[in-house]
Amino acid sequence: MNLESIPLQAFLIVSSALFCIGIWGLLNSRNAVRVLMSIELMLNAVNINLMAFSSYIDNNLIQGQVFTIFVITVAAAEAAVGLAILLSLYRNRVTVDMESFNLLKW
Amino acid sequence: MSIAITTQFICFTVLSLVVIIGALGVVLLESIVYSAFLLGGVFMSVAGLYLLLNASFVAAAQVLVYVGAVNVLIIFAIMLVNKKEDLKPIDDIKSRRVISTSICLTLLSLLIRVDLTNVWSLSSPQNSIGEESTIRIGEHLFSDYLLPFEVASVLLLMAMIGAIVLARRDVMSKDISTGLPVDQELIEKSSEPLLTNKN
Numbered sequence: 200m201n202l203e204s205i206p207l208q209a210f211l212i213v214s215s216a217l218f219c220i221g222i223w224g225l226l227n228s229r230n231a232v233r234v235l236m237s238i239e240l241m242l243n244a245v246n247i248n249l250m251a252f253s254s255y256i257d258n259n260l261i262q263g264q265v266f267t268i269f270v271i272t273v274a275a276a277e278a279a280v281g282l283a284i285l286l287s288l289y290r291n292r293v294t295v296d297m298e299s300f301n302l303l304k305w
Numbered sequence: 306m307s308i309a310i311t312t313q314f315i316c317f318t319v320l321s322l323v324v325i326i327g328a329l330g331v332v333l334l335e336s337i338v339y340s341a342f343l344l345g346g347v348f349m350s351v352a353g354l355y356l357l358l359n360a361s362f363v364a365a366a367q368v369l370v371y372v373g374a375v376n377v378l379i380i381f382a383i384m385l386v387n388k389k390e391d392l393k394p395i396d397d398i399k400s401r402r403v404i405s406t407s408i409c410l411t412l413l414s415l416l417i418r419v420d421l422t423n424v425w426s427l428s429s430p431q432n433s434i435g436e437e438s439t440i441r442i443g444e445h446l447f448s449d450y451l452l453p454f455e456v457a458s459v460l461l462l463m464a465m466i467g468a469i470v471l472a473r474r475d476v477m478s479k480d481i482s483t484g485l486p487v488d489q490e491l492i493e494k495s496s497e498p499l500l501t502n503k504n
Contacts, residue, residue: 224332
């Protein structure tokens with residue numbers, strides 16, 4: 200094996216695996232905090248993708264890094280609002296079980 | 306392979322193993338506190354991957370924002386809602402697990418197939434701008450990405466106000482509509498849950 204650098208595909212596979220783990224956690228978690236953590240994992244997978252493409256394909260303009268900065272900003276805002284929603288839900292229901300948040304179910 | 310490339314490969318392998326195993330631990334571990342700390346480890350390893358990609362500024366931002374802010378926020382939320390409760394069993398949990406796992410594995414295989422079979426148009430010489438990347442990001446943020454940059458500040462302000470409004474406890478001494486004194490006890494301890502299960 201004679202490679203000059205790490206192939207782009209390696210980064211892409213890592214980010215694909217991270218994204219799928221995030222989706223699995225999102226679908227299967229009972230705890231609402233863990234659902235938020237899974238969302239953060241998925242956002243990180245997307246960030247790895249953006250950074251890999253920006254380094255391998257667009258290494259002069261690096262627009263992918265700018266996009267990553269914006270995604271990090273949105274993720275921070277999302278985490279703050281999500282955890283605030285979680286706290287007010289917990290005040291009303293006294294549980295963090297996702298199965299008991301069925302107010303919108305018909 | 307020169308020694309620099311070998312070092313890069315070793316670093317990449319270790320970091321990606323930590324990312325994958327840590328993420329599996331985040332979603333699979335029983336204790337939510339362990340999950341939160343493993344999530345911090347995953348964030349740090351992702352920052353290491355960014356360093357391998359010649360992006361020191363984004364790696365620093367990742368450590369500051371994710372490990373310093375988001376992870377601490379999650380740990381505080383766990384501390385505030387950490388009550389031992391016995392979850393009600395779901396009767397069709399087996400089929401749910403099977404369906405969701407098969408969906409995730411199918412998606413993973415599709416993504417990996419796309420990753421490996423597509424011919425990426427890599428830029429021919431790997432002349433990364435390296436240390437210049439911070440300067441280049443600054444130029445982008447204040448020229449062609451100026452509007453998203455300003456909108457992001459508005460978004461952060463909205464998120465801050467929204468989080469405060471959603472999470473704060475009522476501190477008025479009298480109820481506005483009825484005039485009765487407001488219960489200042491911890492709501493979780495004193496009052497009945499407002500939205501009770503109908504079934």
